[in-house]
Each structure stands twice: as structure tokens, then as C-alpha cells.
């Protein structure tokens with residue numbers, strides 16, 4: 776089964792967690808887009824929810840799908856967020872930000888009672904850092920000094936016309952940092968002035984839906 780069909784299956788399964796009256800966070804990326812479509816289909820069938828999006832692209836998708844959208848700046852907490860990931864491991868540590876949305880994704884996840892990750896089987900790894908770089912959102916003003924600070928293998932993400940610019944007006948550096956101790960790596964990144972966010976999600980994920988070989992499995996974080 777191809778990865779997009781698996782993404783759609785994981786998204787549709789997680790969309791079943793959404794209940795009437797919920798405030799829902801909508802993730803970003805190709806897998807989250809499937810969840811948004813599945814939630815939109817449930818809204819068309821009578822489900823009443825309100826949602827916030829983690830990117831302009833997801834906001835537009837959700838509005839087109841008929842989902843009532845709120846400005847996250849006005850929302851103190853959410854019931855559930857459904858989002859994709861670039862890698863996720865058995866500790867429920869995830870790398871996110873392949874689509875550049877990890878800063879908004881993290882603040883939305885942090886405001887959510889529950890965060891569910893949806894992924895095709897290829898995103899499931901024994902330990903994060905297997906393949907995906909860690910995306911780091913940086914203040915453009917400090918671009919050169921931060922690139923130097925983030926070490927060898929740090930690459931400024933290219934956009935269409937110059938460096939990639941996030942929805943927040945910042946740049947992204949994709950970093951190859953050893954993730955033998957992800958908590959130490961996250962603390963190191965958190966401590967660098969000018970780093971505004973990063974794609975290491977170590978405490979946010981409560982459950983994951985993986986679609987593989989035609990089957991969707993749900994794993995719950997127990998600690």
C-alpha cells in the first residue's frame with residue numbers, strides 16, 4: 776500500500792476521536808491534511824466542533840472543508856490536537872517540522888489536553904534521529920551566528936526565493952545533531968538565544984496512529 780493511502784487511513788482513524796463540542800487543534804502536512812478532510816466530512820454530516828490551525832495552509836484547508844475556525848490567540852486551551860510527524864519512536868519522542876510548522880504545532884500541542892500523532896509506517900523508527908534532521912526556527916536577524924552555533928551539518932532551509940520563511944516570518948535551520956540524549960539536545964537548543972523553536976517533541980505526544988500494510992494501530996503513551 777502506498778504511503779499516501781496509509782496517511783489517509785491513519786488520519787481517518789484519528790478523526791474518529793473528535794467528539795461533538797470539542798475544540799480541536801489541526802496539524803500541518805500531508806498526513807494532517809487527510810485528518811482535516813476526514814474531520815470536515817464529519818462536520819458535513821452534523822458534527823459540531825471549533826478548531827484552530829497550526830499553519831496558514833491548514834487554516835485554508837479547514838475552512839474549505841467547512842470547519843469553524845478560531846484564532847489561536849483567543850483560545851486558552853484545546854481538547855485534542857491531531858498532527859503528523861517526521862519520525863516517532865517507542866518512547867513517543869517525535870521529530871516534527873518537515874513542513875516548517877513546528878513552532879505553532881508545539882504551542883498548540885502544549886495547550887491541548889491530548890495530542891495524537893498520525894503517520895504512515897515509514898515514520899516509525901527505533902530511535903528518533905534515524906533519518907530526519909531536527910528543524911530549528913531561528914530569528915533571521917541572527918542567521919549567520921546561529922548557523923555557526925548550530926554546528927556542522929546545519930543547513931539553512933531554502934525557499935523559493937532565498938531562505939525559507941515560516942508563517943511567523945522566521946527562517947529554519949535543519950540540524951544534524953546527535954540524538955543519543957534527546958532531552959539534552961532539546962535543552963541545548965532551548966538555551967540558545969535566537970532559537971525560537973525546534974522540532975523535538977519529547978513530552979507532547981499522548982498517542983499515535985500508525986497505518987501499515989493496510990492496518991491502523993493505535994498506541995497510547997502510558998507514563
Ligand SMILES: O=C[C@H](O)[C@H](O)[C@H](O)COP(=O)(O)O
Nearest residue numbers: 804805806872873874875876
Ligand atoms: O511542519 C510540519 C509538520 O511537523 C508535519 O506534521 C510533519 O513534517 C509531517 O509531515 P507529512 O505528514 O507531510 O509527512
